[in-house]
Each structure stands twice: as C-alpha cells, then as structure tokens.
Amino acid sequence: MTGHEATCPHCDGDVRDTDRFCEGCGASLSKARRIAIPRSGVSTKAPCADCGNDVDFDDYCTVCGHRRAEPDRDEASLDGIVLITDRGIEHPRNEDAAAAGVLVGSDAGRPDAIAVAVCDGVSSSDEAHRAAVAASTAGVDAMLAALGTSRKARAAVLAGLENAAKAAVAAATDPAKAPSCTYTAAIVDPTSAGTAQITVGNVGDSRAYWLPEPPEPPQQLTVDDSLAQELIAAGASADSDAVQRGAHTLTRWLGADSESQPWLDSSVQTITAVGPGSVLLCSDGLWNYLPDAAYIARFCSGTDATAAARALTEYALEAGGQDNITVAIIPIGGTS
Numbered sequence: 623m624t625g626h627e628a629t630c631p632h633c634d635g636d637v638r639d640t641d642r643f644c645e646g647c648g649a650s651l652s653k654a655r656r657i658a659i660p661r662s663g664v665s666t667k668a669p670c671a672d673c674g675n676d677v678d679f680d681d682y683c684t685v686c687g688h689r690r691a692e693p694d695r696d697e698a699s700l701d702g703i704v705l706i707t708d709r710g711i712e713h714p715r716n717e718d719a720a721a722a723g724v725l726v727g728s729d730a731g732r733p734d735a736i737a738v739a740v741c742d743g744v745s746s747s748d749e750a751h752r753a754a755v756a757a758s759t760a761g762v763d764a765m766l767a768a769l770g771t772s773r774k775a776r777a778a779v780l781a782g783l784e785n786a787a788k789a790a791v792a793a794a795t796d797p798a799k800a801p802s803c804t805y806t807a808a809i810v811d812p813t814s815a816g817t818a819q820i821t822v823g824n825v826g827d828s829r830a831y832w833l834p835e836p837p838e839p840p841q842q843l844t845v846d847d848s849l850a851q852e853l854i855a856a857g858a859s860a861d862s863d864a865v866q867r868g869a870h871t872l873t874r875w876l877g878a879d880s881e882s883q884p885w886l887d888s889s890v891q892t893i894t895a896v897g898p899g900s901v902l903l904c905s906d907g908l909w910n911y912l913p914d915a916a917y918i919a920r921f922c923s924g925t926d927a928t929a930a931a932r933a934l935t936e937y938a939l940e941a942g943g944q945d946n947i948t949v950a951i952i953p954i955g956g957t958s
Contacts, residue, residue: 652725711943717743718948719754737765742905752793753801760789775821790877802877834899840915847874898955907947
C-alpha cells in the first residue's frame, strides 16, 4: 500500500492521499481552483482620462465620477495555464471571455484534471460580452463539477456545453435583448506517463488546437460551425469567393435565438496526446491572422506559455487587430 492514510471529508471513510476518489462513497478528493478574464474592476493605474486625477481608483473616478475606460488587456494564470484577452484595435469594447479551472489532489505539482473555455460574443447581438462571460464561467464550473463525480471527460464537456448554453440565454438584462456567443472548451486529463487525454467541444468558430513539440505535426481539434465550413464540406474550394465571404457567418451559437441544443454529437472529440506540447484555445481574433495550426505552433515551441500567449496576441494586433483577441494555453508534459 502506498500513500499516507487520511479520512474522506464526505463519509469519514479511510482513504490514501494518492486516491482521487473515495472508494467508500465515490466522492472526489480533489479541490477546485479557478480563474476567469476579463475581470471587472481591474485597475489600470492610469490617471483619469477626463479630469487627470492620478489617485488610484477602481471603476469610477473619485474626483469627477466618470467611469474608467476598461483595460485593453487582461491576463491570468493558474498552475501553468495562461489566459490572455485583448480588446484589439477596431472594437470599442472587449466581447471575448475565458475561464479555466483545475482539480488538484495530493500531488499539487500535477493537476488531476484541467478545464478551460473560451467564448467570443457575437457582435451583432445585444450585450454580447455578458453572454461570453456567463457562458465561459458556467461551462468551466459545470465541467469541474462533473469531473468531481466521474472521470468521464466526454460527459463533463457535454455538461459544460449545456450549462454554458443556459447561462448565455440568462445573461440578458432586458427581455428585449438577445446576447449570444461562441463556445470552445477543453478538458485535459494528464497522466504521470507523459500522455494526456484531450477532450474538446465547441459551438461556433472559436477553435482548439493540439500543438506538440516538433517533429510531431500540430492539428486543429475543432470544426467551425460556419457557412464557410458547410460550403467546404459540400465540395467548395477553401479559396473560393463564396467560402471567403462565409468565413464568419455562424451556423450555430449559444444564447438567445439559438437552438435549445446547438451542438452535435460530433462537436465533442477526444484524442490521446503523446509527449510534450500545448493545447491552445482561441477566438477568431487570433486565427483570422494565423488560421493554420503549423503557424500557431511556431509561437509555442520551445518557450513558456506566458511568452507564447503574449507573442500570439501581439502578432494579431500588429496584423490589424480588427477583432477581440483571446488566447488560452495549457502546457502538457513540462514544456511551454
């Protein structure tokens, strides 16, 4: 027998500190930790743009009362996972959001499971940012809760999709408004042997990629729910005018005016990743400029996750920054 004896906090049964689940009651013995961006009330430490007040304040200036302009960028990290979101150059506000969570047992150096979600508010809808924030956090919370009772990643991703869809609909502050967003999520179940099960689910055109260290080839794990993808599936050339015009016309999304279950069975996929690399989730603000997995992989190979996420964001800004940019990177196998 390995591991020190302990007591299950749910049933007082005997457990070992290496156990992930109690053999008596089946409860998870892992603890959850979470992060989410953009965060409300993040101080930019800059003077008030209206009156010049240089005394630090949060949302509203303590002198003139005007609201502080939201920061262009927010960044957070958790156990090696890195999230970055940036307003971009053209958009007046950031309508993207991302969240991440980990389940950690006795081995704090290796999470038992990781859940991440990236959402992109549909700009043509009202209060799109509310849908993105609500869906990303609800999706991660649901995935962590499901993983806490079962190690079945596919069921957990589906639970995340279901709760994210409900949260996006409920995000409206006015019955006349109809916020909506895309949703892409990943669960990573790492092992001590250096492999990992990666399960992804998506609605819309935010994407997930597996980026192994060379010479293994990188790959896109999700399929866009877009008019362009449907035309390609029907035989149209990816370079055709029709496909290019339909690149960002969504056929599925979360939120008001969507189907009650806007995902298919094929929307959830699982792969086994062998060796080191990174799982990357992003909104179209990044892949607009780097659509090919091989090009994204160049930014992630041989560097840490924070540097890679920042470099990718800067690339999208320098390439035009016409949309909000959100990048989430999950390093696997001790790299990145």
